[in-house]
Ligand SMILES: NC(=O)C1=CN([C@@H]2O[C@H](COP(=O)(O)OP(=O)(O)OC[C@H]3O[C@@H](n4cnc5c(N)ncnc54)[C@H](OP(=O)(O)O)[C@@H]3O)[C@@H](O)[C@H]2O)C=CC1
């Protein structure tokens with residue numbers, strides 16, 4: 001019986017974070033400027049509040065300039081757009097992140113299109129999406145969760161992923177599509193699966209690399225995953241956990257983790273896998289955006 005390697009996202013995120021901290025200090029020594037991040041939250045979704053707090057805290061810990069704008073859930077679209085215009089022209093702000101999802105009365109696409117592509121640290125603006133898909137990712141800002149997932153894969157399998165068979169389950173603009181695009185750019189043979197995919201277990205079984213971004217707790221069973229495969233579980237699902245006490249919850253991924261341990265090669269846990277990488281890649285993107293806006297040469301890519 002083999003024993004799967006646990007991909008320690010928390011530890012890898014900590015090492016990337018140190019590197020970003022060093023680079024931010026260099027930037028400040030050279031220019032007197034700190035990378036500046038603005039996070040905008042509309043409404044009071046508790047999960048979003050947790051993420052936004054964590055982004056703000058990490059930015060502060062790394063010595064970034066960080067501002068948080070919390071707007072009421074009934075904010076008019078025009079007011080949100082006006083705030084983005086202000087941030088677009090603020091020279092101390094290099095990165096803008098609007099926490100998703102937005103309340104239903106606001107046109108998400110309109111908001112994302114207004115953010116200056118140079119400041120779009122989520123990588124959701126059509127210009128950044130286009131650059132990534134055109135094979136120009138070095139000039140883009142790359143979405144944080146897929147980018148962090150790719151780093152986990154490279155730290156586990158080595159820098160060269162070419163020729164590997166990868167299945168991405170999920171086709172959202174936030175995770176699935178950009179993940180597939182990054183893996184294709186690494187010369188993997190990529191399949192994108194979704195809710196209409198037939199024989200999903202068989203599709204997944206053929207993969208060297210499985211990335212799960214579905215949002216359904218433990219939907220992907222251990223027996224669907226081939227021997228020795230590497231599994232990146234992006235899913236974050238909060239389930240009630242009465243065994244931990246009344247009203248308590250616990251997080252699980254999209255993959256049945258325990259069922260994988262005796263035969264997969266490596267797997268990310270939830271929590272402690274992709275989540276911590278997402279936050280640190282947001283800081284990496286903010287630093288990249290700051291250097292570009294200050295006219296400095298690109299830093300080495302982070303692996
Ligand atoms: N760790 C992190 O940092 C982050 C984690 N997440 C988590 O990742 C997960 C996915 O997020 P996101 O991409 O935004 O989710 P979406 O809901 O936008 O997309 C889910 C995708 O899963 C597909 N899907 C749904 N049901 C099935 C099924 N039965 N079989 C196969 N595919 C299915 C959908 O297919 P179709 O298109 O056909 O409907 C869709 O493409 C969530 O748990 C989210 O919380 C998200 C962002 C960051």
Ligand SMILES: Nc1nc(=O)c2c([nH]1)NC[C@@H]1CN(c3ccc(C(=O)N[C@@H](CCC(=O)O)C(=O)O)cc3)C=[N+]21
Pocket residue numbers: 050051054097098099100101122144145236251270271272273274275276278279
């Ligand atoms: N514009 C925008 N950009 C995003 O990047 C974005 C977003 N909107 N909306 C929501 C999703 C979700 N997301 C996560 C970030 C960190 C963790 C994270 O740190 N997770 C910890 C656990 C956190 C906990 O305990 O709740 C972990 O997995 O170990 C998870 C999920 C970013 N998102």
